[in-house]
Amino acid sequence: MFTPRRRPLLSAALAMALVAGPLMAPVARADDAAPLSPAQQDAVRALVRETLVKNPEIIMEALQELKKQQVAQQEASQKGMMASKQQALYGDERDLSVGNLKGDVTLVEFMDYQCGYCKAVYQDLQDVVKADGNTRLVYKEYPILGPGSVLAAQAALASKKQGKYEEFHDVLMRYRGRMDEETVMRLAKSIDLDTDRLKTDMKSAEVTGQLQATMDLGRALGVDGTPGFVIGDKLVPGAISSEELKDLIDKKRAEG
DSSP states (O other), rough: OOOOOOOOHHHHHHHHHHHHHHHHHHHHHHHTSOOOOHHHHHHHHHHHHHHHHTHHHHHHHHHHHHHHHHHHHHHHHHHHHHTTTHHHHOOOOSSSEETTOOEEEEEEEEEOOHHHHHHHHHHHHHHHHHSSSSSSEEEEEEOSSOOHHHHHHHHHHHHHHHHHHHHHHHHHHHOOSSHHHHHHHHHHHHHTTHHHHHHHHTHHHHHHHHHHHHHHHHHTOOOSSSSSEEEETTEEEEEOHHHHHHHHHHHHHHHO
């Protein structure tokens, strides 16, 4: 989830506004026909200041309440976006899907071939899905860590033309190190991919279009890092343990 940074001064001002509203209301209601005079306004400001100085915890309480409201609004907005992107998330046949393709639960991972955290959870993810037996895992190429990431993602998608997408994906995920053209082509040759054809297919409109569609989807959903997991209408950012993965799957299955 994108979480914009809040400026302390602005937050403090908002807090004072929240506090000042209730304090000023009784004065205004005393004579609705007459606005506060400058002297009365100064008196109210002084009262607000005195209240905040004597009770500084009010500011923290107001800020905490404001944060709760903002989080609730962000979560509601994200759930609405998730609901509108179900087909793109779970029904894009161009994506690499493994596990039980007819499973009752689908887990989506936005991943990057240069992401150490993606690689750290890779085997655990495979093991959990295999052991569960009724979960489909969808990988979405989300190359956000530089040119090497883009290059590797293009090559992975292009390998579909030679029927080796899943195999090449596995090789790229298990490689430890930075990605560049020499490395990607060497890994491609290790599984007998035709690298000349691969280089041509990497530039195709099909590959470019799929990558762009996934990037647009990830940004719309607030995926600002990898790995990013989506299950149902829930976005789970960052690497998670096997137990957390199992718990997510079990909860989604219980929800139906």
